[in-house]
Amino acid sequence: MAKITIMGTGGFGVALAVMSHRFGHTVTLWGKFPEEINQIRSWGEHKKLLPGVAVHSGIHLTSDLEEGRGADVVILAVPSFAIRETARAAQSILGENTVVASVAKGLESGSQKRLSQVIEEEISDHSIVILSGPSHAEEIARGVPTTIVAASKCRESAEYIQDTLSNKTLRIYVSDDVIGVELGGALKNIIAVCAGICDGLQLGDNAKAALMTRGIAEIARLGTTMGADAETFSGLAGIGDLIVTCTSMHSRNHRTGILIGQGLTPDEAIERVGMTVEGCIATKSAYELAREKHVSMPIVEQLYDVLYRNKDIKQAISDLMGRPKRHENEKIWLQGGNEPA
Ligand SMILES: NC(=O)C1=CN([C@@H]2O[C@H](COP(=O)(O)OP(=O)(O)OC[C@H]3O[C@@H](n4cnc5c(N)ncnc54)[C@H](O)[C@@H]3O)[C@@H](O)[C@H]2O)C=CC1
Numbered sequence: 001m002a003k004i005t006i007m008g009t010g011g012f013g014v015a016l017a018v019m020s021h022r023f024g025h026t027v028t029l030w031g032k033f034p035e036e037i038n039q040i041r042s043w044g045e046h047k048k049l050l051p052g053v054a055v056h057s058g059i060h061l062t063s064d065l066e067e068g069r070g071a072d073v074v075i076l077a078v079p080s081f082a083i084r085e086t087a088r089a090a091q092s093i094l095g096e097n098t099v100v101a102s103v104a105k106g107l108e109s110g111s112q113k114r115l116s117q118v119i120e121e122e123i124s125d126h127s128i129v130i131l132s133g134p135s136h137a138e139e140i141a142r143g144v145p146t147t148i149v150a151a152s153k154c155r156e157s158a159e160y161i162q163d164t165l166s167n168k169t170l171r172i173y174v175s176d177d178v179i180g181v182e183l184g185g186a187l188k189n190i191i192a193v194c195a196g197i198c199d200g201l202q203l204g205d206n207a208k209a210a211l212m213t214r215g216i217a218e219i220a221r222l223g224t225t226m227g228a229d230a231e232t233f234s235g236l237a238g239i240g241d242l243i244v245t246c247t248s249m250h251s252r253n254h255r256t257g258i259l260i261g262q263g264l265t266p267d268e269a270i271e272r273v274g275m276t277v278e279g280c281i282a283t284k285s286a287y288e289l290a291r292e293k294h295v296s297m298p299i300v301e302q303l304y305d306v307l308y309r310n311k312d313i314k315q316a317i318s319d320l321m322g323r324p325k326r327h328e329n330e331k332i333w334l335q336g337g338n339e340p341a
C-alpha cells in the first residue's frame with residue numbers, strides 16, 4: 001500500500017481521498033484553507049462540495065503541507081487556476097521517487113498552456129502523470145465502476161499510478177498521449193456547457209447529439225493540430241468524458257449551461273452552481289488557441305460570443321445552423337492556416 005498526499009479539498013480531492021483510504025492506502029488530504037479543513041473534520045464530510053460522503057477519521061486532514069511530505073504519490077486536485085501555485089508548493093515536499101499526478105481539467109488562462117506544461121515548469125525533476133476520463137467525484141466516492149486514463153511521457157510513472165490507484169471500482173488504462181488526454185479533458189467541458197444550454201432551452205435530443213458529435217470533431221481538430229493522436233479522442237479521455245459530462249446532472253458544466261439556457265447570465269449561472277466550472281474559462285483559452293493555430297472551432301466560437309460578448313443564444317444557434325454547407329469529414333482550417341480551407 002502507498003502513502004498518498006492529495007492536494008485540494010474540493011469534491012474531487014475528497015472523493016479520491018475517500019476511495020484511496022477505502023482501499024488501504026495511507027492518505028493525507030491537504031487543503032489551502034484551514035477553515036474548510038476544520039469544517040470537513042468537524043462534520044465528517046464536505047457538506048457543500050460532496051454532501052453525504054463520509055470522510056473517515058483515518059484520513060489525515062491538514063492545511064500544513066509539511067505533513068504531506070514523504071508520499072509515494074502526490075495528486076494535485078485543485079481547479080486549473082490554482083495549478084501553478086499548488087505545483088510550486090508541492091515541489092517542497094517531494095521525495096526523489098515521488099510520482100506527481102494531476103486530475104485538473106483545463107488550460108492555463110492567458111498562456112493557454114496545458115496543465116502538465118505548467119506543472120513541469122514548477123516541478124522540473126519529476127515526471128507528471130495526467131489522470132482523466134469519465135469520473136464524477138460523486139460516483140468515485142460511491143465506489144461504482146469507473147474507468148480513466150493515466151497519461152505520461154514516462155511510461156514507468158503511468159504504470160506506477162495504474163498499479164497503485166487501480167482497485168475493484170477503478171480501472172486505469174495507460175497512455176503516452178499526454179497532449180490528447182489533457183486536451184480531451186479540458187475541451188469537453190466547453191461542449192458540456194453547450195449541451196446544458198440545449199437542455200435549458202429544451203431543444204431535445206437531436207440537437208444535443210449533434211453538439212456532442214460535432215464537438216468532438218472540433219476537439220480532435222485542435223488536438224491533432226497540437227500534436228495529439230486522433231485515436232485518443234475516441235477513447236475514455238475524449239468521447240468517454242464528453243458523454244458523461246454532457247449527459248450527467250452531476251456535471252457542473254452541464255448544470256451551468258442549463259441555467260444559461262433558462263435565461264440566467266453566465267455569471268449568475270456560475271454563482272448558482274457554486275463550484276468549479278472549468279468550461280467557461282476553457283472557452284476563452286480554446287477560442288484563442290484556435291485562432292492562433294488557424295483551426296476552425298465554430299461551436300467554441302459561438303459559446304465564446306455568448307459568454308464574453310453578450311451574444312443572444314438563439315442567434316448563436318441560428319448562426320451555427322446557417323454555416324456554409326460542408327462535407328462531414330472535411331478538414332477545415334481558418335484562412336491563413338497551412339491546410340486547404
Ligand atoms: N468534481 C469532479 O467530479 C471532477 C473534477 N475534476 C477536476 O478537478 C479539478 C478540481 O475540481 P473539484 O474538486 O471538482 O472542484 P470544487 O469546486 O469541488 O472545489 C474547489 C476547491 O479548490 C480549492 N481551491 C480553490 N482555490 C485554491 C487555491 N488557490 N489553492 C489550493 N486550493 C484551492 C478549494 O479548497 C475548493 O474547495 C477541476 O479542474 C475539475 O475539472 C476532474 C474529474 C472529476
Ligand SMILES: O=C(CO)COP(=O)(O)O
Nearest residue numbers: 133134135136251252253
Ligand atoms: O470531469 C468531470 C467528470 O469526468 C467533471 O465534470 P464537471 O466539472 O462538469 O462536473
